[in-house]
Amino acid sequence: MAKAPVLTPQADDFPRWYQDLINKAELADNGPVRGTMVIRPYGYALWERMQQEMDARIKKAGAQNAYFPMFIPQSYLTREAEHVEGFAPELAVVTHGGGKELDEPVVVRPTSETIINEYFSKWVQSHRDLPLLINQWANVVRWELRPRVFLRTTEFLWQEGHTAHATYEDARAYASHIHTEVYGDFMTNVLGIDVVLGRKTAKERFAGAINTLTLESMMGDGKALQMGTSHELGQNFAKAFNTQYLSNGSEREYVWQTSWGTSTRMVGGLIMSHGDDNGLRVPPRLAATQVVVLAIKGDDAVIAKVREIGAALEAAGVRVVVDDRTDTPFGRRAVDWELKGVPVRIEVGPRDLESGTAMLARRIPGGKEPVSVDALAALVPGILEEDQALLLRQSRERRESRTVEVKNIEEAAEAAATGWGRISWAELGPEGERKLAEQGVSVRCIVAEDGSVPDADDQPGNVAIVARAY
Amino acid sequence: MAKAPVLTPQADDFPRWYQDLINKAELADNGPVRGTMVIRPYGYALWERMQQEMDARIKKAGAQNAYFPMFIPQSYLTREAEHVEGFAPELAVVTHGGGKELDEPVVVRPTSETIINEYFSKWVQSHRDLPLLINQWANVVRWELRPRVFLRTTEFLWQEGHTAHATYEDARAYASHIHTEVYGDFMTNVLGIDVVLGRKTAKERFAGAINTLTLESMMGDGKALQMGTSHELGQNFAKAFNTQYLSNGSEREYVWQTSWGTSTRMVGGLIMSHGDDNGLRVPPRLAATQVVVLAIKGDDAVIAKVREIGAALEAAGVRVVVDDRTDTPFGRRAVDWELKGVPVRIEVGPRDLESGTAMLARRIPGGKEPVSVDALAALVPGILEEDQALLLRQSRERRESRTVEVKNIEEAAEAAATGWGRISWAELGPEGERKLAEQGVSVRCIVAEDGSVPDADDQPGNVAIVARAY
Incomplete structure (x- = not known):
């Protein structure tokens, strides 16, 4: 008799598989207020590692961290017309504070362009104050009607x-630098997720931007996930908040701005990119725990051996956890580490001690084989790099094999049933985009003929990538 | 003619000096909503370094990070009677979300005991799930009537x-471990701030705790600042939220709990502990920038030399910034680094190149002398350690010299005008505490005769430390 699967198989019901995995790998719970989530320690460790890797790249790009209040006077939101129209339906509003009704209600930030511009307009005086490059790690709130944990939550990080x-040129170049060198590099080389870099159509742009650059990835079910965006804001907020500088020639000029963001949604993307029917698979460069060394039995010599192996791997620069909780059955622990997607498991039982070997199980390609304990420290780092590359390759191959060239709206909608369609943007246009939207299919981004990010929508040869999306 | 001081002198007006320093060193601005603050990059870098150092200690103490929603159903707050009484006057309430009035208003967390217990009651089943050790980095909101930046703000981190x-014993030991090994160690050895570890009186306890441990420090004006607290919660929240486990003997038992916190208030403590009339002095172990290497003039050879010195110091493990912004006058930059309290400045001008020397200015003890450039990498790490120790010594000496032994309420109130008073707790008691409170003086903590943390209020020889406090 076959074992009952730990998770609903992906092929049976992908959304349910996703929810099962999140519950069983103890990544998150639903919060008590609709659309909120509790990020459990193992899920939070994924986010923490994302933060570390991203933060290093953001600092390298010259930006400094700061923190702005989450309470924004309602009046700020209304100053940029498109911005308020885009966010008004999603706002959470605080009307009472300290036991009294407030004179002016405050909104909980859905994003911070407005409050940040209020301060930029004070801080920026001269051209010497530019560029001003600020980043903030924070929680934001957008009231969600159809929440889904990690992907679309009322509060997210x-x-x-x-x-x-x-x-203009400097702002444009910086938005592009974040798009490719910070986000693109991180997603490709740390998350091991294939991303297509392109620009959004006017319809899909950020509310208040003149151009939105995006990174789109294909999930395990063929749908698209927007993994991050970088916006050129032009002078829209500068004019609304009077953010001006004195140029070299002593003229007062409005600044040119960018904004860009990535969120805990990336955790959802990680799950749906790399997860399989046995659970999550965490890319080694991201993993807080790259290797777990398990004691099969609570034998003193076994316990000593797993600790020794753990120490040797740690000395080799590997992030390792020793699991010697032998009062929990070995099988249950092995399944749990498999669910959690730790790339390498090293299992040691009493019989292994005599032979000087241990069982090495690889979560990412799968498979298990005995290896010499003495060889582990030399062997494991190479395995981790191999597995990192494998995940990216699998992600890329999925996107390539499930993307088809299409000629018209009917074919585009059909392609989006199982993957992505590529269609000439000159052919499709805003009108075709609107028709596809009626069928739940959207233009994820526009890319140039050679796959690069086009400078404008109407560049000859531009291709629209269309898909269903999360 | 004497130079106009950059800041209001401490001796003239300490609160104004504090506010001046925060503005001029660009640490923070007031936010638009009453009591909120904008933490600027240099202020945020202090907090970020605090987070790094604290986070490492918290993880070493076995706790894992997680994240709980900031929106808490109002009904949760009311389940623990003392807790709601303590926090009700300070709550911010969200009544509208997504354009509609909410069925049940939600409060923005003032602290997370309630929502966390809701989940602990699900996660904890067996004695094997214990201890459950969770930490969260987050923003919280307490509506403040008399806000002061960093010290008491409506939103803080x-x-x-x-x-x-x-x-009970295990919870008690853990609260104490956090108190001494995490908080005490961090404040003493990283912040270089002298802290007295003691227990709070019943009057000053956290709302819902059975015991509150505190760390109190004397600021530059002789007032006390509570730098952090660690609470034993007993079974109060466990009973309110039904957080039970199945013991080894298969009985259902309520868990015993702790909670503990430190905040951006520590940045205020840092300023008021170490700041002087020239600005902030940042302890080297905390400083994101330990050394700044300044080019006095924009000469090519000078620029090359400051970069070379910067690289050599970085190679010696020093956190260094090279300031070659020679389009800003040298004097203005030097004053700015002084204000920001970077421990060591190394100044290089054209004449220094010939002599192979540079001017080394020490912010913490003060003073300036020429040193050989070749000696810098060997010299600077030792200077930084010396300065770290000096700050702690100065902080301790201030507390010792401004604390007096007193016999009665009159003397206690008098002592609190300029520093701290120590009085027998058996003598003072809750009645005397109440009388002192009428004069704006509080019992900061109770310590044992030998200076240790007493196990109970009524332990013979217990001493109350009384002061005015922030």
């Missing part, structure tokens, strides 16, 4: 970058 | 630990 520049 | 244990 994110980083939001906000910058001000002297020229 | 903090870490809050929440743990559940099988026994």
Whole structure:
């Protein structure tokens, strides 16, 4: 008789598989207020590692961290017309504080362009104050009608970058630098997730932006997930908040701005990119725990051996956990580490001691084989790099094999049933985009003929990538 | 003619000096909503370094980070009677979300005992699930009537630990471990701030705790600042939220709990402990920038030299910034680094190149002398350790010299005008505490005769430390 599966198989019901995995791997719970989530320690450790890797890249790009209040006077939101229209339906409003009704209600930030511009307009005086490059790690709130844990939650955690520049060109170049060198590099080389870099159509742009750059990835079910965006804001917020600088020639000029963000939604993307019917698979460069060394039995010599192996791997620069909780059956622990997607398991029982070997199980390609204990410290780092590359390759192959070239709206909608469609943007256009939207299919981004990010929507040869999306 | 002081002198007006320093060193601005603050990059870098150092200690104490929603159903707060009484006057309430009035208003967390217990009651089943050790880095809101930046703000950033244990003794030992090994160690050895560890009186306890341990420090004006607290919660929240476990003997038992927190208030404590009339002095172990290497003039050879010195110091493990912004006058930059309290400045001008020397200015003891450039990498790490120790010594000496032994309420109130008073707790008692409170003087903590943390208020020889406090 076959074992009952730990999770609903992906092929049976992908959304249910996703929810099962999140529960059983103890990544998150639903919160008590609709659409909120509790991020449990193992899920939070994924986010913490994302933060570390991203933060290093953001600092390398010259931005400094700061913190702005989450309570924003309602009047700020209304100053930029498109912005308020985009966010008004999603706002949470505080009407009472300290036991009294407030004179002016305050909103909980859905994003911080407005409050940050209020301060930029004070801090920026001269061209010497530019570029001003700020990043914030924070929680934000957008009231969600159809919440889904990690992907779309009422409160989520994110980083939001906000910058001000002297020229259009400088702002544009910085938005692009974040898009490729910070977000693209992190997602590709740490998350091991294939992302397509492109620009959003006017319809899909951020409320208040003149251009939105995006990173789109194909999930295990063929749907698209927007993994991050970087916006050129032009002078829209600068004009609304009077953010001006004195140029070299002593003219008062409005600054040019960017904003860019990535969130805990990436945890959802990680699960749906790399997860399989046995659970999560965490890319080694991201994993807080790259290797777990398990004692099969509570034998003193076995316990001593797993600790020794753990120490040797740690000395080799591997992030390792020793699991010697032998009052819990070994089988249950092994399944749990498999669910949690730790890349390598090393299992040691009494019989292994004599032979000087241990069983090495690889979560990412799968498979298990005995290896010499003495060889482990030399062997494991190479395995981890191999597995990192494998995840990216699998992610890329999925996108390539499930993307089809299409000629018209009917074919595009059909392609989106199982994957992505690529269609000439000149052919599709805003009108075709609107028709596809009626069928739940959206233009994820526009890319140039050669796969690069186009400078404008109407560049000849531009291709629209269409898909159903989370 | 004497130079106009950069800041209001401490001796003239300490609160104004504090506010001046925060503005001029660009640490923070007031936010638009009453009592909120904008933490600027240099202020945030202090907090970030605090987070790093604290987080490492918290993890070493076995706790794992997680994240709980900031929106808490109002009904949760009311379940623990003392807790709701303590926090009700300070709550911010969200009544509208997504354009509609909510069925049940939600409060923005003032602290997370209630929502965390809701989940602990699900996660804890067996004695094997204990101890459960959780920490959260988050923003919290307490509506403040008399806000002061960093010290008492409507929204602030903090870490809050929440743990559940099988026994009273285990919970008690953990609260004490956090108090001494995490908080005490961090404040003493990283912040360089002298702290007195003691227990709070019943009057000053956290709302819902059975015992509150505290760390109190004397600021530059002789007033006390509570730098952090660690609470034993007994079974109060466990009973309110039905958090039970199945013991070894298969009985259902309520867990015993702790909670503990430190916040951005520590940044205020840092300023008021170490700041002087020239600005902040940042302890080297905390400083994100330990050394700044300044080019006095924009000469190519000078620029090359400051970069070379910067690289050599970085290679010696020093956190260094090279300031070659020679389009800003040297004097202005030097004053700015002084204000910001970077421990060591190394100044290089054209004449220094010939002599192979540089001017080394020490912010913490003060003073300036020429040193050989070749000696810098060997010299600077030792200077930084010396300065770290000096700050702690100065902080301790201030507390010792401004604390007096007193015999009665009159003397206690007098002592609190300029520093701290120590009075027998058996003598003072809750009645005397009440009378002192009428004069704005509080019992900061109770310590044992030998200076240790007493196990109970009525232990013979217990001493109350009384002071005015922030």
